[in-house]
Amino acid sequence: VCLTCCSRESMVRINQICHKNGIKFFTGDVFGYHGYMFADLGEHEFVEEKPKVAKVSTGVEDGPEAKRARLEPAE
Secondary structure, X not given: OEEOOOOHXXXXXXXXXXXXXXXXXXXXXXXXXXXXXXXXXXXXXOOOOOOOOOXXXXXXXXXXXXXXXXXXXOO
């Protein structure tokens, strides 16, 4: 449910109904240069991407190839 241009009492009442029934709720409004946004997503899942840092080989190699970061074949 997306709601805008309503009184605070209406927003709270509708959000309570949505929350009780597992419905995602968004509300917001703009007043000139100022505004607000609220989201009640209840229980939800999200994914956070974390880059893996490559490890440098600890061998006794020398030269430009030895200085490059290497990833394991499975990555």
